[in-house]
Amino acid sequence: MPTVFSGIQPSGIIHIGNYIGAIKNWVKIQNDYPSIFSIVDLHAMTLRYDPSSMENVIFNTATALLACGVDPEKCSLFVQSAVHEHTELTWILTTVTPYGDLTRMTQFKDKSEQNSDNINAGLFTYPILMAADILIYKADIIPVGEDQLQHLELTREVARRFNSTFSPIFSEPKGMLTETPKILGLDGKYKMSKSLNNYISLEETEQTLWEKLRGAKTDEARIKRTDPGNPDVCNIYTLHKNFSGEEEVKEINTECRKAGIGCVDCKKKLMKNLLTLTSPIREKIEFFRSKPEKVYEILEQGAQNCKKIASQTMKEVKSVIGLKRF
Numbered sequence: 001m002p003t004v005f006s007g008i009q010p011s012g013i014i015h016i017g018n019y020i021g022a023i024k025n026w027v028k029i030q031n032d033y034p035s036i037f038s039i040v041d042l043h044a045m046t047l048r049y050d051p052s053s054m055e056n057v058i059f060n061t062a063t064a065l066l067a068c069g070v071d072p073e074k075c076s077l078f079v080q081s082a083v084h085e086h087t088e089l090t091w092i093l094t095t096v097t098p099y100g101d102l103t104r105m106t107q108f109k110d111k112s113e114q115n116s117d118n119i120n121a122g123l124f125t126y127p128i129l130m131a132a133d134i135l136i137y138k139a140d141i142i143p144v145g146e147d148q149l150q151h152l153e154l155t156r157e158v159a160r161r162f163n164s165t166f167s168p169i170f171s172e173p174k175g176m177l178t179e180t181p182k183i184l185g186l187d188g189k190y191k192m193s194k195s196l197n198n199y200i201s202l203e204e205t206e207q208t209l210w211e212k213l214r215g216a217k218t219d220e221a222r223i224k225r226t227d228p229g230n231p232d233v234c235n236i237y238t239l240h241k242n243f244s245g246e247e248e249v250k251e252i253n254t255e256c257r258k259a260g261i262g263c264v265d266c267k268k269k270l271m272k273n274l275l276t277l278t279s280p281i282r283e284k285i286e287f288f289r290s291k292p293e294k295v296y297e298i299l300e301q302g303a304q305n306c307k308k309i310a311s312q313t314m315k316e317v318k319s320v321i322g323l324k325r326f
């Protein structure tokens with residue numbers, strides 16, 4: 001049975017973009033494949049962060065994942081830094097990864113532009129840590145969005161280079177292209193993100209959600225209630241497509257075009273559907289927050305499961321690179 005690996009960066013706030021982009025998919029995948037899911041704290045270190053809140057951020061991410069339905073009975077959920085083999089393998093893979101391949105990574109270019117005051121070497125070698133995350137478990141299937149395809153291709157190339165340099169112990173992982181619609185933020189312009197403060201968190205109350213939706217951008221050409229709208233250019237409609245039922249989406253599309261529905265009512269419908277999804281999640285997050293020992297136990301168990309596989313891979317790696325004795 002092929003193994004799936006996927007990681008998510010720790011974040012103090014998990015928003016509906018994270019839910020649609022990764023978590024919802026994890027919950028489905030864990031039923032079909034042996035799955036390894038990681039909170040990739042080492043990746044998060046490539047951007048400036050507050051060490052005093054890191055543990056809390058990791059804990060919050062774990063509670064959100066569990067509340068969304070990631071089930072430790074069906075998968076291994078763990079924190080990346082708890083399995084040191086990830087970093088050990090990273091260094092070894094670094095020695096077979098051409099510098100030129102890393103310079104072509106578009107995400108490095110993007111992140112360097114966004115963090116021009118902190119272009120650290122970790123930002124540059126980040127894709128090798130990603131390759132190690134995957135190869136350490138000899139994972140076969142990697143759920144990826146379009147923007148991650150280049151990283152996956154690098155992982156495959158790194159596996160090939162390791163195999164041809166030393167011995168063929170890694171297979172090349174395949175991508176499972178997931179339908180991850182780009183969820184724009186409330187500004188209707190940029191991808192939903194915590195740093196841009198344009199997000200809807202999984203923990204919104206009815207009041208905070210409405211405050212956010214009320215000001216959210218719609219079809220800007222629709223000035224008056226009587227103006228027909230164009231759902232194709234409206235981010236509220238995109239959110240409906242992801243969080244509302246098929247029939248309702250169709251109806252909104254039709255009604256919007258003939259000014260049969262106003263934007264306020266349209267947003268209220270969206271709010272209702274979002275709350276139907278997020279309210280039980282919010283309650284479960286609170287439950288897990290009140291049981292930190294249970295959450296840490298789950299992460300510890302996940303790390304132990306992963307360590308067994310990772311240490312076995314490292315034994316194989318060390319034996320073919322000439323370090324078997326050590």
Ligand code: SF4
Binds near residue numbers: 230236256261
């Ligand atoms: Fe957007 Fe809905 Fe307003 Fe149409 S009615 S412009 S879909 S918010």
